[in-house]
Amino acid sequence: MAQYKMHILVCGGTGCRASQSEQIVENLNAELKNLGLENDAQVVTTGCFGFCEKGPIVKIIPDNTFYTQVTPEDCAEIIKEHILKGRKVARLLYEDPETQKHIEDSKHMGFYQKQLRIALRNCGFIDPENIDEYIARDGYAAFGKVLTEMDPKTAVEIMKKSGLRGRGGGGFPTGIKWEIAASNKADQKYVVCNADEGDPGAFMDRSILEGDPHTIVEAMAICGYCIGASKGLVYIRAEYPLAIKRLQVAIKQAREYGLLGEGILGTNFAFDIELRYGAGAFVCGEETALIHSMEGHRGEPTVKPPFPAESGYLGKPTNVNNVETFANVPVIYLKGADWFASIGTTKSKGTKVFALAGKINNVGLIEVPMGITLREVIYEIGGGIKDGKKFKAVQTGGPSGGCLTDKHLDTPIDFDNLIAAGSMMGSGGMIVMDEDDCMVSVAKFYLEFTVEESCGKCAPCRIGNKRLHEMLEKICNGKGTMEDLEYLKNLSRVIKDTALCGLGQTSPNPVLSTIEHFYDEYVAHVKDRVCPAGRCKALKLYTIVPEKCTGCTACTRACPVAAITGEKRQPHVIDVDKCIRCGACYDKCKFTAINIQ
Amino acid sequence: MNKIKSLDDLRKMKQDLAGGMDIREKSNSPESLVQIRVAMATCGIASGARTVMNAFIEKIEKEKIAAVVTQGGCMGYCYAEPTVEVKKPGKEPVVFGYVDSKKAIEIVESYILKDELLDGILPVNYQTINEKK
Numbered sequence: 001m002a003q004y005k006m007h008i009l010v011c012g013g014t015g016c017r018a019s020q021s022e023q024i025v026e027n028l029n030a031e032l033k034n035l036g037l038e039n040d041a042q043v044v045t046t047g048c049f050g051f052c053e054k055g056p057i058v059k060i061i062p063d064n065t066f067y068t069q070v071t072p073e074d075c076a077e078i079i080k081e082h083i084l085k086g087r088k089v090a091r092l093l094y095e096d097p098e099t100q101k102h103i104e105d106s107k108h109m110g111f112y113q114k115q116l117r118i119a120l121r122n123c124g125f126i127d128p129e130n131i132d133e134y135i136a137r138d139g140y141a142a143f144g145k146v147l148t149e150m151d152p153k154t155a156v157e158i159m160k161k162s163g164l165r166g167r168g169g170g171g172f173p174t175g176i177k178w179e180i181a182a183s184n185k186a187d188q189k190y191v192v193c194n195a196d197e198g199d200p201g202a203f204m205d206r207s208i209l210e211g212d213p214h215t216i217v218e219a220m221a222i223c224g225y226c227i228g229a230s231k232g233l234v235y236i237r238a239e240y241p242l243a244i245k246r247l248q249v250a251i252k253q254a255r256e257y258g259l260l261g262e263g264i265l266g267t268n269f270a271f272d273i274e275l276r277y278g279a280g281a282f283v284c285g286e287e288t289a290l291i292h293s294m295e296g297h298r299g300e301p302t303v304k305p306p307f308p309a310e311s312g313y314l315g316k317p318t319n320v321n322n323v324e325t326f327a328n329v330p331v332i333y334l335k336g337a338d339w340f341a342s343i344g345t346t347k348s349k350g351t352k353v354f355a356l357a358g359k360i361n362n363v364g365l366i367e368v369p370m371g372i373t374l375r376e377v378i379y380e381i382g383g384g385i386k387d388g389k390k391f392k393a394v395q396t397g398g399p400s401g402g403c404l405t406d407k408h409l410d411t412p413i414d415f416d417n418l419i420a421a422g423s424m425m426g427s428g429g430m431i432v433m434d435e436d437d438c439m440v441s442v443a444k445f446y447l448e449f450t451v452e453e454s455c456g457k458c459a460p461c462r463i464g465n466k467r468l469h470e471m472l473e474k475i476c477n478g479k480g481t482m483e484d485l486e487y488l489k490n491l492s493r494v495i496k497d498t499a500l501c502g503l504g505q506t507s508p509n510p511v512l513s514t515i516e517h518f519y520d521e522y523v524a525h526v527k528d529r530v531c532p533a534g535r536c537k538a539l540k541l542y543t544i545v546p547e548k549c550t551g552c553t554a555c556t557r558a559c560p561v562a563a564i565t566g567e568k569r570q571p572h573v574i575d576v577d578k579c580i581r582c583g584a585c586y587d588k589c590k591f592t593a594i595n596i597q
Numbered sequence: 598m599n600k601i602k603s604l605d606d607l608r609k610m611k612q613d614l615a616g617g618m619d620i621r622e623k624s625n626s627p628e629s630l631v632q633i634r635v636a637m638a639t640c641g642i643a644s645g646a647r648t649v650m651n652a653f654i655e656k657i658e659k660e661k662i663a664a665v666v667t668q669g670g671c672m673g674y675c676y677a678e679p680t681v682e683v684k685k686p687g688k689e690p691v692v693f694g695y696v697d698s699k700k701a702i703e704i705v706e707s708y709i710l711k712d713e714l715l716d717g718i719l720p721v722n723y724q725t726i727n728e729k730k
Contacts, residue, residue, distance in 0.1 A: 004617075004620070005620075005650065005651075005654055005666065006620075006668075007620055007621055009621075061620055061621050061624045062620050062621075062623060062624040062627065062665045062666070062667050063624070063627075063667045063668075064624050064627070084637075084642075085637055085638060085639065085642070085668075085670070086635075086636070086637035086638070086667075086668030086669050086670055087638070087670045107627075125621060126618075132614050132617075133614075133617075133618060135607070135610055135611055135614055136611060136614035136615045136617065136618040137618060137622075138611065140601075140607055141607065141608070141611065144604040144607050144608075145604070147604070148603075148604045149604075256600075257599075257600060257601050258600030258601050258602065259601060265601065265602065265603055265604055265606075265607065266602050266603040266604075
């Protein structure tokens with residue numbers, strides 16, 4: 001590789017590309033050429049830096065300058081000032097929301113200080129479409145080591161000892177999964193990577209595939225060697241075009257280098273990977289449904305056992321792991337099981353990637369050691385709640401998870417603690433809610449999702465979730481009764497106990513956890529016909545305070561249904577029957593004369 | 598593209614490729630490395646700071662020193678340009694003035710490698726806001 005004095009890393013993840021990062025790369029290169037600096041600085045398109053809130057991100061190496069929200073028009077200034085003259089462009093630096101001071105480099109940003117990046121080690125650091133950069137960072141070294149220095153049994157033992165648990169949601173020990181698949185005899189076995197990331201607001205797997213696809217290729221090959229499989233399949237949703245493209249490039253490069261194919265690294269081990277595209281159904285993240293979808297059947301789950309490790313793809317033993325699980329694998333073999341097991345808590349080892357979203361200052365992708373508290377994640381990494389509002393709850397585990405409240409803020413996050421608190425790790429979505437969010441509506445939102453995504457095979461999930469959703473709707477409309485609350489709880493338990501697959505068994509979790517932690521809010525909806533957060537439209541009553549109204553007619557003009565009447569300079573009146581409770585009058589009124597109850 | 602035929606091949610390839618990534622690896626922990634900052638304001642560039650910077654980069658590459666070379670703004674010693682600040686881990690920074698390519702190599706050989714001070718050190722007579730408690 002050529003020697004450059006400076007590297008300019010530009011985020012090429014889906015988020016930053018949507019904000020023109022490709023154009024930024026082009027402009028930076030053009031400007032470098034313009035000033036004759038093309039041999040001094042190299043522009044590199046990398047994967048996600050995680051700080052999606054302030055994208056597109058441009059990072060200058062070696063001084064770690066972290067430019068945020070860069071536009072294509074800023075490129076000339078960055079090159080002229082920073083690369084040519086060594087002066088940082090202050091207006092593009094990240095501003096600390098608390099102190100309002102510019103932070104010059106990423107080492108001093110609160111967002112990065114508490115993070116520990118294992119699965120994301122190469123994201124935002126290497127060019128994902130360049131295998132050489134991956135190899136330069138010890139890429140494929142773990143695969144080489146396992147292949148030439150270990151027998152499959154020893155390699156599986158190391159995986160067991162590391163304590164890695166499946167990052168897709170269930171948290172099943174990866175080593176044991178591999179051991180079972182390895183122990184089943186068959187003429188053909190398969191390694192499957194589950195890249196069917198479907199939780200609303202989750203983008204961990206996509207970011208890994210976009211930022212470091214080779215790590216998945218390498219890990220799947222290692223897994224293939226361990227369980228005795230020569231074929232790998234990645235089940236990836238077709239909605240991830242960039243991840244698919246980068247994965248295809250990675251597989252092609254690995255084949256060209258002889259790291260996939262026959263006789264890898266002078267041994268007689270053969271392994272190759274193919275892609276299978278999913279149409280984006282949530283249930284296909286469940287491993288049996290995923291396998292059926294890959295075989296060309298309907299994406300419906302079947303009863304386990306038989307587990308895929310005995311009879312999976314085309315009836316052969318199949319090992320299915322999630323993207324993030326695989327991303328941890330090469331590091332475990334490079335640094336050792338003991339190293340990995342030293343991170344995290346007693347039963348949950350290593351780190352977890354979370355997609356921080358919702359009412360939080362630093363929306364983005366983070367990786368933290370297991371055992372970190374919610375408080376550290378939300379306030380130190382996430383930078384606190386937006387607009388100084390009060391924290392209310394955080395939803396983890398997507399539609400299968402539950403809500404955690406302020407009393408859980410100091411609970412160390414790991415698989416078991418989250419389950420004990422009535423939620424679950426899930427794949428790692430973390431949606432933060434503030435005082436303005438109505439918890440009944442939140443539960444309703446998730447039920448809407450599961451009702452839509454239920455495959456319809458078993459009655460508890462198909463019918464039960466629909467009924468749950470109807471009841472929540474009734475409560476939000478102010479027509480619920482106290483019996484409904486009991487009924488909600490009972491039905492939820494029945495669905496949990498009787499549904500066929502993970503989707504149905506976990507879908508009532510948002511209902512149960514919100515009822516448990518926010519019972520008062522449900523009661524307020526039912527008994528007082530009031531939505532404490534002011535979210536449920538049907539429970540709002542808009543009136544005009546005559547003493548405050550000046551008769552300016554601003555509200556009359558704002559009202560989309562002409563529900564407000566009155567003479568100029570005289571107090572106006574809202575017709576309650578016509579009012580659709582949209583809040584337009586409230587926003588327009590300069591005299592706080594609109595009262596909402 | 599040549600196939601990689603053995604683990605040794607792969608390791609050798611890594612060795613060859615690592616150089617290009619060095620600058621990024623080093624930026625992960627700048628405080629543990631020798632930091633060489635070349636003042637690259639207009640006056641610095643006019644007096645040849647760019648050549649000096651290249652000389653530093655080539656020299657530390659050749660000697661395999663764990664160092665990172667960055668550009669800085671004007672330090673105010675316009676009479677003594679090009680100026681270079683060298684900060685060794687755990688030590689106070691030292692500023693050298695009137696640095697040319699020859700001097701750059703001397704700085705690496707004497708101060709950075711052997712810890713011997715040499716002529717041309719500028720007295721640092723200011724505090725930065727970072728140090729002010």
